Amino acid sequence: MSAGDLLSDRLRDRGFRVTMQRRAVFDAVVALGHGTPESILRKAQEVDATLNLSTVYRNLEVLEDIDLVRHAHLGHGSPTYHVAHEHRHLHLVCSVCNSIVEVPVETADSLVELLADRHQFAVDIDHFAIQGRCAQCR
Numbered sequence: 001m002s003a004g005d006l007l008s009d010r011l012r013d014r015g016f017r018v019t020m021q022r023r024a025v026f027d028a029v030v031a032l033g034h035g036t037p038e039s040i041l042r043k044a045q046e047v048d049a050t051l052n053l054s055t056v057y058r059n060l061e062v063l064e065d066i067d068l069v070r071h072a073h074l075g076h077g078s079p080t081y082h083v084a085h086e087h088r089h090l091h092l093v094c095s096v097c098n099s100i101v102e103v104p105v106e107t108a109d110s111l112v113e114l115l116a117d118r119h120q121f122a123v124d125i126d127h128f129a130i131q132g133r134c135a136q137c138r
């Protein structure tokens with residue numbers, strides 16, 4: 001199934017209209033892999049020049065509501081949006097070369113369980129990136 005089919009099926013299932021703006025924004029996230037609203041805007045404007053930053057944010061919100069995209073905070077700036085994979089992932093961000101490595105969310109299972117057991121805290125573990133230095137930069 002292509003990304004476009006997934007988008008229109010999911011939108012209709014959840015009672016949203018399929019609009020050119022939503023398609024342009026979703027396609028931009030797919031193309032970029034990880035994109036800030038600013039970079040998504042630049043990419044999506046290639047197909048729909050009427051988009052602006054606030055329409056991009058509004059459409060990202062809809063796409064996030066229907067679980068097609070998720071956001072994470074990879075650094076100090078705007079959040080980064082990515083396609084919601086079937087398997088959630090953690091982001092390892094290198095503070096030297098800014099590379100992003102995705103690892104399965106289960107990598108942090110022991111920490112998640114520890115925090116739940118000892119502190120009754122349910123962690124949203126993939127909401128923020130883990131900062132450090134990558135294998136090349138160490």
Ligand SMILES: [Zn+2]
Binds near residue numbers: 127
């Ligand atoms: Zn957030």
Ligand SMILES: [Zn+2]
Binds near residue numbers: 034082089091102
């Ligand atoms: Zn991601």
Ligand SMILES: [Zn+2]
Binds near residue numbers: 133
């Ligand atoms: Zn690095």
